[in-house]
Amino acid sequence: MQGQDEKKSTLRTLPGDDVRQIMWRFAERFDLQMLVQSARGVARGPVARLVAEGERNTHEWTAKKAALLTAFDEAGITAIFMAPEDGGYIEGPKNMALALAAFELSWVDGGAATGSLAGNLALSPIHECGTNEQRHRYMKAACPSQSGESRRARRGAFALTEPIPFVGVDTGVLSGKVRVAEWQDGREPILQVDKRGRFITNMGFADFVTAAVDTDDPRIKSSCMIILEEDDPGVYDRGVPTKKMVHQLSSTNDPVFSLKVPASRIIGGYTIKDGVIVPNLNHGEIIEVVFGHTRVTVGLMTGAKLLSAVEPLIRYHRGRFRGGETAGPGSPRYEFGLQQKEDVLHRLVDVWAAGEASASLGFTAARLFDDLDPLAKAKKQFFAEQNIAGGRAQMRALLKIQKDAVELIEIERQPENDRDRKRHAELKNDTLVRFVMLDTLANVLCPAAKLWNTGHGTNMMREAVSLMGGYGITEDCPGFLGQKWMDAQLEATYEGPESVQRRQLSVTMTNDLFLAQFKQWIRELRAIASRRPGTGACALATAMRLWLWTLERMQTTRDAEGAKLYQSARHGVTFPLADALCWLLAARLFILDVLELEEKGPSNPTVAEGLPGLLAFYMDLCHVQAARAASEVARICAELVFGYMRRPASNETGLDDCYADDDLEEANAADNADRQRPKADPFARFEGLEAFVRLRVLLDGRMSGARLAKDSAANALTRVMIPEALDYPA
Amino acid sequence: MSVQYQIFVCGGIVPDPLQTLDPVTAPAGPALKNEMMLPAVLDPFAWHALFEAARLARSSPGSKIYLVSLAPKAKLQQVMMSVAQKAVFDLVVIDGPASGFTDSNAVAAALSEAIQSVPGLDMNRLLVFGGWESASRGSGTTLQAVGEILGITDQFQGVDDLRIESDGSFRILERIDGGKHQVSTCAGAPAVLGWATGNLPEPPNNPQIGMTNMRGIMPALQKARPAKLNAQDLSYTSVTLPKQQRETRVVDKLSAEEIAREIAEWIKKS
Incomplete structure (x- = not known):
């Protein structure tokens, strides 16, 4: 304690x-x-x-x-x-x-x-x-x-996106084409590549381009990615700059290419089979690998914006009335300025907590990919050694390993003395088991970081801008908050907009191995809650149980029309659950980062000096964020659970199927005295309702202290020492 | 053939100049509020000295730079993440307070002892660089005392330029009043040069240089000896920050001409 x-x-x-x-x-x-x-x-x-x-x-x-x-x-x-x-x-x-x-x-x-x-x-x-x-x-x-x-460093651009109505990230349709231009016996084929790009970053100066194109020739088997160079014969037109309102320090153009290039530029190489060029990798396979890594970084870009807003906001709020005749040094108005107002402080606490949580989510995902990369190579080698080729065969092999991974989690649930130690050691040291565990997490954390950090981050940047008043939407705003708000909106869109991330999550978050790890996290959070109740871990653990319960219900029940609830096209079900999961992940990882600080901080003399105060503040922030996450999850789950059941009719028969609150009935009776009969406000009843209600009640109760934590964090903001000026110009 | 100098740059760390500096009284005497927690930088005057040392080392192949620093080693480690990217050097660490409230004689004794302990020290190739002032408390005496202890009598303060002549002698520009420089010459090493700002821009960070330096920096930090700063006789009667002068009035009925006249009168009065 x-x-x-x-x-x-x-x-x-x-x-x-x-x-x-x-x-x-x-x-x-x-x-x-x-x-x-x-x-x-x-x-x-x-x-x-x-x-x-x-x-x-x-x-x-x-x-x-x-x-x-x-x-x-x-x-x-x-x-x-x-x-x-x-x-x-x-x-x-x-x-x-x-x-x-x-x-x-x-x-x-x-x-x-x-x-x-x-x-x-x-x-x-x-x-x-x-x-x-x-x-x-x-x-x-x-x-x-x-x-x-x-020599001069050569710079590249990545050209996937095309003018509408064609490709974004989520589709296999490409209007860019490749066909055979020349193919002399015994010589390398020369390919004709035609591609128009849209919103291509770095295009104003790129010396080469990696472009996604589809086959337009029966002598080329599939789509591919191909390298285009400025000196290749044909048209290498950089196109006009995109008139974007954001990220203007990067170069973005809509280029046009019509070039002849040797087939050796096909990324990943090719083989020739029966007179047909077969790219070793189609464009979709390459994109999947590439974006698997890069989206996390984008998520962190928005998280940085939120944290960067803290110092300029505190300075602005404190100094808001200084220099005027009505606020002399020493007076509360002079010393605290707008920090005298609770609303200002509370909203800044929210901005800060969201920034911390998004950084925790993003950096955890980045580290996870660092751990995963060598394991992915080991997996590739294993498949090669075992001669397991082709997507389906590899998928089958991985499914078996996934079962082993679930078994490992189950073994680790048991008390140490009861475990099958030999089996535990065997699974624990299995590289492929470790690979599937991390891969399963990466498939969730990557889209979650991209989705939540940028989406919710943009909303919170708006909040930060509003805390600066009119100053916030000027170019002179310290910390460039207005520009950052707009930039965040782009970050929510490029490299796969929010719907793409939600779609990916709706698949990966139902993976058995992920859910086994998720359940393990709930147990761990409950243990944390008993040691550190001030972190909000208890509320978060309950919210995770509620989410899990709701997911299972959505997967196993149908709506009032008899239609399946959890299915790919039913975005009204899958997407909110994906959103809710992101809130949980970010809040949990923030708590874990603070606990890491608590453990390691004392051994660093420069951290140790102010550590108790820092930890107290951070735990308050965790509590605020956990409560906010739990509230979101509660709202989403309630909407999903009840929202797809028909509202019972308010007649005698209908009331049999309703919960009718006595007080409400009385109130309704009074309100409707002039009507023919009293009307209860009904809601649907279903098998399992008690379990859901119990979880909701528990969750509400476990919000205890969250607002006190917010008060405490807000109070800290009035006392924290900040530099005299921002360390970059405005 | 050019001389292969041994250039010792003496430089402590100070709180980042943008931080709020609030003097407080600690059990051991005056201190700055939250000083250990504030981000620190290499003393800006020593910073310039380091850049100049790097230039000299480049123009005199075989020369070697040592950065000698008396500072809390945990804090110094953070500072090195930036400083180590600027120039190739060996770090010599004395673990002790970086506060501006240490006695400059005691600091000079610790620095000179650290310099003398470096194996292969050659007085005929020795140059001691540092700042002629410090951003923490500019007594301007530390470097002079280091020179005295090491027996170096050719000392130059407020240096903005050092040129090595063809005969190996030094041509040195020292700041004097009125924005002018005094030109001095000396036969060569050993010498002490307390740098003002020099003429060099801050070199860009280069992580590759940093990674090279880190191979020596971490062991140097680990084996840092604690400083023995004997200054029992030193006491401070009071410590205050320079007062900011702010005379602000909000006016809304004066013409631009009237405002200009009033400002001109105020300037004449100052």
Whole structure:
């Protein structure tokens, strides 16, 4: 239990790097810590100056914007994606590194982050799926030159999206085509590629493009992704800049390509079978791999915006009346300004809590992908060794491993002494079991981070802007909050809009292995709740049970018309449940990050000094966020459970099927005295209602203390020490 | 053939200049409120000295830079995540308070002892760099005392430029009043140079340089010796921040000319 003295402590300063390093688990990664400083230097230096100078007010790709690319190169941001053998400096998987860089850049401007990430997106198909020759050539060429080298780094763009009515991310339909232009005996085929792009980032300066195209020739078996270079014969038209109202520091154009390229540019290579070119990977397979990684980073971009709003808002609120004649130094109006008003404080607590939760969700997902990448390679090797080829065969093999993983979870539920130790050790050390467990989580956390962080993040950015008053929607607003609000809306859309993420979640969240892990989390949260009741873990655990109960009910029952409830096309059921799950995941991961801080903080002298106050504040924030998540889940579940049953009629027969509250009946009777008969306000009854109601009652009761926590966090905001000025211009 | 200098840059850490600095009285004497929790940076004056040292090292191949820092090592580690990306150097750490309330003589003794303990120290190649002031409390005496203890009599303060002449001698520009510089020459090492701002922009961060430096930085932090700062006789009678002067009036009925006249009179009065 938290001691009395600790409870009295309060937040003394804004959390610094040392705190973040512990919470987001990179305290031992000096390469990442340096990357953070490096990216921050660019963000709060050249990027912030461009925004402050109004460079966002043009759609064109200007020399000033182009100078950012040099800044990225010099600061090592461009090279994050590269392996050391290609000129990079970070060993191993790069998901967390990219996430941190994007977070830092988005703290100031999302467009700058997008610009830096888009080059990686262009390289991703080559990096993940390319042949060795393609990987070696393009990764090396895209790496900034080292000292003594005179070459210019080549930059890429990723071209998937096309003019409507064709492709977005979620469809296999492509209007871009590839056909055989020349194919001489014994020579490599030359392909004709025709593609129009839309909203293609980096297109204002890209030297090469990785483009998705469909086959338009019986001599090419399937769609593919293909590399186009500026020097290829034909048309390489960058097109007009997109007139976007957001992310203006990145270059976005609608290009047109009509080029002849050798077949060796097909990403992943090809084989020739019976006179037909068979791409080894179709465009859908490549896109799946690529976007599996990159969406998490986008989610973190919006989370950074929320956290970046905290300091300028506190400063604005405190100083709101200073300089006027009516508020002298020492007076509450002078010292606290708008912080005298509870509403201002409470809303800022909500913004801060949402920012923390989204960062926790995003960074957990990024780390998970870092863990998953080597396991995915091991899985690939295993399939090759076992000669398990083809999607279906591999799926069958994975299903068997998934059962093993569920068994492992079941074994771990048992007390240690009762476990089959041999089997436990066997499963625990099985690389493929570990792979399926993490893969199942990644398939949920990735779309959840993209969906919730950007969607709810945008809503909360609106809240942040409103807390700045009229100042919030000016270009002069400290922290560029107005621009960030608009940028967040784009982040909710690109790389797969919200509906795409909800669709993916509606499938992956029903996976047995995911649900087994989800149940395990409920048990863990209950244990946390008994140790740390102030975190809101108890309410969250109950909300998770409610969600699970509702999911099972939706999967097993039908609506009043007899139609199946949980099915792919029934977005009214599946999408709200996906949304509800995201709230739960974010709140849970925030609690886990705070507990990590509680455990590791004392061993770091710079963190330890203010740790009791910091923890007290963070636990209050967790409580606020957990209660908010639980409320959302309760609302969604109630709507789904009751909303698809017909409202009983208010006649005698109908009342037999209703719960009629006595008091309500009396009230209705009084209100309707002039009517022919009293009318109860009915609601449907169903088998299992008691269990649902019990969970709802428990959940409501477990909100105890949430508002007190909000008061406490709000109070901390009035006392926390902040810097004299923002560390980037406005 | 150019001299391979041993350049020791003395530099502590200070709270980030944007932070609110609020003096308080702690059990050990004056301190800044929440100082351990505030983000810190390398003292800006030492920062310039480090850039100048990097330039000199580049132009005199074989030269080596040592950054000697007296600071709480946990705090210094965070600062190194940025500083280590700027130039290649070896770190020499003395674990102790970075506060502006330490005695400059005691700090100088600790720094000079750390310099003398570096294996292979060669007085004929030794240059001691640092800031002529400090952002924490600019007594401006630490570097001079380091030089005295090391027996270096060629000392220059407020340096903005150092040029190595063809005969190996130094041509040094030191700041004097009126925005002018005094030009001095000296035969060569050893010398102490307290830098003002120099002429160099801040180099961009380079994580690759940082990763190279980190191989030595972490061991240096781990084996840092605690500082022995003997300053029993030192006491502070009072500590205050420089007062901000703010004379603000809200006016809504004055013409622009009247406002301009009033501002001009105020300036003349100041």
